Amino acid sequence: MPMKEIAKRVHRIYxxxxxxxxxxxxxxxxxxxxxxxxxxxxxxxxxxxxxxxNAQCTERWVSFQYVIMSWMITIVKHWRL
Known part of the structure; x- marks a missing residue:
């Protein structure tokens, strides 16, 4: 018997x-x-x-930005997916 039928029987008896x-x-x-x-x-x-x-261009480009707050320098690297 499937578990669902057994559970229904147990519920009815209880x-x-x-x-x-x-x-x-x-x-x-x-x-x-x-x-x-x-x-x-x-x-x-x-x-x-x-x-x-950038989803507007045909090729998918992702830019990764790491901002160092102490010197306020931004390093940007691009790569294709």
């Missing part, structure tokens, strides 16, 4: 006997304790990364 149907609760994930973020040694020592995609 209802006739007026028993509580055991419901399985969702298992919770363990609490996440993230590690502290790294603190830069000096001010403005961190950088940011940005990905862009």
């Amino acid at each position: 209802c006739l006997l007026k028993l509580n149907i055991r419901r399985k609760g969702k298992q919770r994930l363990p609490a996440c304790n993230p590690s502290p973020l790294a603190v830069p040694e000096r001010l403005n020592l961190s950088g940011s990364v940005d990905f862009m995609h």
Whole structure:
């Protein structure tokens, strides 16, 4: 017998006997304790990364930009996909 039919029979018998149907609760994930973020040694020592995609041209180009905040220099590299 398929599981669906067995579950229906069990449900019907439990209802006739007026028993509580055991419901399985969702298992919770363990609490996440993230590690502290790294603190830069000096001010403005961190950088940011940005990905862009140009969908208007026929060939797909992706540009990768890495901005170094301490010197305000932008390095742009292009490559084809």
